[in-house]
Amino acid sequence: MTRSSNGPLPVLLVVYGRGAATALGILTTARRRCTVVFFGDLGDPEVAADLARLPETTPVVDTAGLTREQVCARAQALRPAGVVTFKDSLLRTAAAIAERCGLRFHDPATVEALVDKHSQRAALAAAGVQATICRRIRSAVDLRPALAATGVPAVLKPCSGAGSVNTCLVHDAEELEDRYAEFTTDSSVRGDYVLEEYLVGDTTVVGEFWGDYVSVESLVEDGRIHTTAITGKLPLAFPFRETGYFIPALLPDGLAQSVVRLEQQALRALGIRHGVTHTEIKFTPQGPRLIEVNGRLGGHVADILNRVAGVDLLGLAIGLALGDPDFPQALPRPGSREGGVAFQYFLSPPFDGLAPGGAGLVDDLYRIPGVDLVDARIDPSWRADWRAGTERLVGTVYGSADDFAGLRATVEALQQRMKTFWR
Incomplete structure (x- = not known):
């Protein structure tokens, strides 16, 4: 969407929660391009603190206590040109707003596969992209049957979660039951969990000093996938905490193409037509395998890509939401070691x-x-x-x-x- 030089700025709705982009960073990047209206739950102390740091003239809609229908009605009244979020748990709300306002975004069915790890594994398996044993855990009675399916070790984590919160490796039924009880008692993470087969890493691919996985950063415009970077990782800290990123990734010749090919197969299998994606892929003795696909900007990635390649990934994400992505003539070649x-x-x-x-x-x-x-x-x-x-x-x-x-x-x-x- 391109506005005339004398016309009003288009309205961009940002469904805000503390995630892959800061409120101030979003506002700074969007300056002179659109009017940003933040939709945020001011009952959340972190959200309230972030939005309080913005200039007083910044429009903020407090969503505390509102139903999704009420949020969508508030959004529709603003006649927005785009909607975006940078937090996984808010993808459903952003998709509902997009559907009500006729905006391009991940559609609600795709969002379910992006925020629900069990649904995502099922969709990838059904499409023939990758079969990974994964069982949904709704209560303690599901634990032992799930472990019988996955074998040990296995990974226990929230079905809808991010940042490796309450995520760990379990080696037997007793440990699984103890961890599940610990995670579901007085925890900020609510809802179902999943138990997945553990993807054993192959440290020989890039060497033991480096992490045995990467992430792929892409923007999808009407089904066309624009891959902007492959992000290298440092080894995880116990149990699955990330310790650092770098761009470009250090990959042997030909592996970058294999990684991007797998990522694009996954995006198509999940029905992603329009939006930003951050896909994690692990190197195993069987080759690259998907860890998960996320339907938002990868945390920390925009800064690194901007510094090494001059590509403003946050700006591209905002432009994509507005229908005017303004892609550079030549995006960096994923895996390129220049610069x-x-x-x-x-x-x-x-x-x-x-x-x-x-x-x-x-x-x-x-x-x-x-x-x-x-x-x-x-x-x-x-x-x-x-x-x-x-x-x-x-x-x-x-x-x-x-x-x-x-x-x-x-x-x-x-x-x-x-x-x-x-x-």
């Missing part, structure tokens, strides 16, 4: 029960070659908790390197310094 490497390294503890050390860490990290920015808040009362997932960390290091050898040297220096930080 150096950019990364984010997460200041995350190796395991549970640890406390942070002194605030001098920040100055120490700035002395490491390749470190450009350290965003950390050292709170002595903070304690590690793996159940809270990837986002339970004290900060993030942003940096760059000329090549993968330089990236490895920087990451090794960061890892060495962090060994003496946690106590």
Whole structure:
């Protein structure tokens, strides 16, 4: 959708929750392109805090206590040109708004396969893309039959979740029952869980220093898939917490094409016609296998891609929602190693029960070659908790390197310094 130079700015509805893009980042990126109206539950302290930081003139609709029908009615009255969300749990609401207002977005049926891990596995298997043993857990009586199907080890996680919250490996029936009871008692994560077969990684593909999985970032426009990047990963911290990303990924010749081919098969199998996707793929002895497909921007990815390739993925996502994606003439070739490497390294503890050390860490990290920015808040009362997932960390290091050898040297220096930080 292209407006005239004298016409009003189109309205973009952002169904907001703390996720892959910040409220201020969205507003800054959309400036002079559209009028952003945030739909957010101000009863959520995190959402309220984020939206309170915006300029007072920013339109905000408080959705606290509203039914989905009421939210859609409020949205329709604004005559929006587009709708977008950057949080998995809000995809259903964004899809309902899009359907009511006649906007392009993931359709409701596709959203179900994107937010429900059991449904997604079933859809991928039905399409012949990948069969992964997965059982839905509605109550404790489902645990042992599920484990009999998956075998051990197996992965227990919320059916609709993100960021590795309440996600762990189980090795027997007793451990499974204990973890399930722990996760479903006084937990912020409600609803069904799933038990999946564990995809054994192959560290020989990229080497043991690097993570044995990647993510693929794409924008889908009327069924046309525009793949923008393959994101490399550092090895996971216990049990499945991410520790850092880098672009481009370090892949052997030909593997990037195989990864993108699998990703595109998955997107088509799930019926994705319009929207942003973030697909995780693991390297196994049987070849690349799908971990999951997400119907939103990947967390942290937009910053890294912008720094290494000058591609504004958040801006493209906003443009796609408005019907005017303004794709660059040449997107970076996925897996391309031209132009150096950019990364984010997460200041995350190796395991549970640890406390942070002194605030001098920040100055120490700035002395490491390749470190450009350290965003950390050292709170002595903070304690590690793996159940809270990837986002339970004290900060993030942003940096760059000329090549993968330089990236490895920087990451090794960061890892060495962090060994003496946690106590």
